[in-house]
Each structure stands twice: as structure tokens, then as C-alpha cells.
Amino acid sequence: MYTDKRFTAYDIQACLHDVGRAELFKAAIFSTVREGDVVVDAGSGSGLLGLFAAQAGAKRVYCVESNDDYIPVIRENARRNGFANVVQAIHADATTVQLPSQIDVIISEVISAGFFYEPQLQIVNNLRRFLNPGGRIIPLTIEHTIELISAEETLYGLNFSYDSRYHALDGDRSLTNRQQYLRTDFTTPQSKDISAGVRLRGTEKGTANALRLHYRIEFTPGTWAEEPTSFLMNPQTMFLPATVEIEPDQEYQVHLAYRASRSPLTARIQVSPVGHRAERMPAPTEPAAPQEPRRPSPKSMPTKVPVPAAS
Numbered sequence: 001m002y003t004d005k006r007f008t009a010y011d012i013q014a015c016l017h018d019v020g021r022a023e024l025f026k027a028a029i030f031s032t033v034r035e036g037d038v039v040v041d042a043g044s045g046s047g048l049l050g051l052f053a054a055q056a057g058a059k060r061v062y063c064v065e066s067n068d069d070y071i072p073v074i075r076e077n078a079r080r081n082g083f084a085n086v087v088q089a090i091h092a093d094a095t096t097v098q099l100p101s102q103i104d105v106i107i108s109e110v111i112s113a114g115f116f117y118e119p120q121l122q123i124v125n126n127l128r129r130f131l132n133p134g135g136r137i138i139p140l141t142i143e144h145t146i147e148l149i150s151a152e153e154t155l156y157g158l159n160f161s162y163d164s165r166y167h168a169l170d171g172d173r174s175l176t177n178r179q180q181y182l183r184t185d186f187t188t189p190q191s192k193d194i195s196a197g198v199r200l201r202g203t204e205k206g207t208a209n210a211l212r213l214h215y216r217i218e219f220t221p222g223t224w225a226e227e228p229t230s231f232l233m234n235p236q237t238m239f240l241p242a243t244v245e246i247e248p249d250q251e252y253q254v255h256l257a258y259r260a261s262r263s264p265l266t267a268r269i270q271v272s273p274v275g276h277r278a279e280r281m282p283a284p285t286e287p288a289a290p291q292e293p294r295r296p297s298p299k300s301m302p303t304k305v306p307v308p309a310a311s
């Protein structure tokens, strides 16, 4: 299974009651799905997005879900809403599933910042094979940005281990500008191995112990959600293997390499002040082995990459 995360009933309820997220998808689905379309909702959970497609006029909706606990839930929700004859719940891995027919619309919301944990890229790569000419995809594009931050280390006066943290804390402080490192157009095949470099500029002096990832989504052509912050895992804070001293106006080359759907702990992260020779990092061919969780207390660790001395 192409995922590091198995969803629980709590996660699915969190999705269902994330009103901002649901309304963005509902608007996108109502403006995209046409009367008589065949639609797939991949990573269907409660069946919510597939039910929106049925309400919008789809004649057939394949709700593909890998967790068999949710198959009866999808069927029951379809029945309660009068769509038992429209919705077909399919227990399968959407990254490899063979759909029963061609489709007009792909809907898939297994999104998280950086494509960590969830196989959005692999799912859409697989389902695109079934798309009729002129078919449509929701969402259409996702853009990711990163910045270096000084991430708050304590919560309730305690220090916790995270694989990554997706709640912003008051003490988090941005130390650089924010730059796009990834733009994903779902209409074209996408590599699951992400290898991206970006140059950031220091804006404040401080000790960076984390990267903060944000994403923005183009739901339908030209309709973007700039800060869909009620989405799970946006922004996402990933801790660095070693701290970096940030100076205003100094540039930093950041390189990230990881496999989509894996945990952020498997990502290889490199940060080098520009002007220093960076270690070469190959693009990943195999997912990196999980590392020890990066704890939010590395400010006390020795800094691997000091800034150049002022000349």
C-alpha cells in the first residue's frame, strides 16, 4: 500500500467536519461534474465527495477506498441520500485499481502538505489512464512553498517528538522568505520521487531548526484556495537534521528529496549557505530508511553549516 498512514474513524470525521475544505470541494464538484458523467472519488472515506458528485448529476460514481471499514459506511451514506443506484463502493488501492469503465472526472482528496503520508500523486497517475478525452481532474494543481523557521520547542512546558508538526505554535518565527519548491499539474504524469532545490534569503537573524511547508490548491481552472489552512497538515513543520544559523540577506540553498506518500522523517533535507560547497545529494530511487524522529529541540545541537564569516 502506497501510504505511511492508515486513516481512523477520527480522521474521517475530521475530514467530514472540516467545513472550509468540504465547501471548496463542493463548489469545485458542482462546477465540474455534468449531468450523466461517470466519476471516481479516490480515497473516499465517508463517501462525501462522491455524494457531492452524485448530487451534481453524475450517473455513476466509483468510491474507491482502501480501508475496508469504510466500504459499508460509503454504501450506507449512499443509501441514506438516495444514491444507492449511483454510488459503487470499491474496496481497492486507488494507486493500482482497475476501474470498471472509463470516467469523465477524477476527484481525489488524499492531500497533505508536501504529499507526505498520502499517495495523491500515485493515485492520480493511475486513474488518469481511465479518463475520457476532455476529462476533468479535481484538484487540478498544487503549489508548495518552503521557508526556514525557528520552530517553537515546547508545548505546555514540555518537549515532544514529532515526525512533523502540522499545528502552528505562537513561538514559531519565520527567518527567511518563502519560495515555491514544487508545482504539480495533475493533468500530466508525476514522478513519485520528489527532488527539489530552492534558494531562500534570510530575513531575520536566528537559529533555524525547521522547514515550514505551505501549499495552495487550484481546484478548477483559475480557482485557487490561497491559504486553505483548515486543511489537515497545512502548513507542515519539518524539523532539520541539524540547526542552521540564519543571517539577514544571506542566501541559503535548500534541497529536499523524498518519496511522495512516505513520512517526512524519510526526507533528506540539506541546507547550505550560498558560498559554501554543498554536499551532493542523489535523487532518491528507493525511499530512504526511516530515521529517528527529529525532535523539536535541536537548537542545542551543533550547527553543521555555519554562515560564512563577514568579509
Ligand SMILES: C[S@@+](CC[C@H](N)C(=O)[O-])C[C@H]1O[C@@H](n2cnc3c(N)ncnc32)[C@H](O)[C@@H]1O
Binding pocket: 002, 003, 006, 007, 012, 015, 016, 042, 043, 044, 045, 046, 047, 048, 049, 064, 065, 066, 067, 070, 092, 093, 094, 095, 109, 110, 111, 118, 119, 123
Ligand atoms: C483525507 S481522507 C479523505 C476522505 C474523503 N475523500 C473526504 O474528502 O472526506 C483520505 C482517505 O483516503 C483513503 N486512502 C488512502 N490511501 C488510499 C489508497 N491508496 N487507495 C484508496 N484509498 C486510500 C484513506 O483510507 C482515507 O479514507
